[in-house]
Amino acid sequence: MKKVLLIIGIILTSLIILISIPLIMFSKNYKVPEEQYKVEETYFMKHFDNEFVELVNSDTKNYINVNLTEVYINQFIKRELFKDNPKYMVSAYEGELEYKYMYISEGSFKVGIRGLYTDV
Numbered sequence: 001m002k003k004v005l006l007i008i009g010i011i012l013t014s015l016i017i018l019i020s021i022p023l024i025m026f027s028k029n030y031k032v033p034e035e036q037y038k039v040e041e042t043y044f045m046k047h048f049d050n051e052f053v054e055l056v057n058s059d060t061k062n063y064i065n066v067n068l069t070e071v072y073i074n075q076f077i078k079r080e081l082f083k084d085n086p087k088y089m090v091s092a093y094e095g096e097l098e099y100k101y102m103y104i105s106e107g108s109f110k111v112g113i114r115g116l117y118t119d120v
Helices: 002-027 034-038 043-057 070-082
Strands: none
Touching (some): 034 070
16 A cells, blocks of 8 residues: 555656646746857857967977857857758748747657757
8 A cells, every 4th residue: 555655656746847847947938049149159169270270289288278158059059950940030931930940840740949058
């Protein structure tokens, strides 16, 4: 009897957690950093190139020291998701799903990703 109650308790707790986490996340007003998607972040690549050239040309330098920025990471994520959907945020396609979502999976079960980003 105790095992049955324990199993029922575990199942109910798991269901409550699985239902409450998405509800809490969707109740928050998360905004995708669209302004970071519109500009090109070139600092990382320029700095990486300079460090790499210095590493190759120097006899004493043993490592590359670069800092990843939030904008660069977010733009990398956007490029990877965006490459399959050229209609994302293009005003000519404003009424279509592809305008609102970066990525829409193909097949019978569709999943749309509105944005994916990091906060550093």
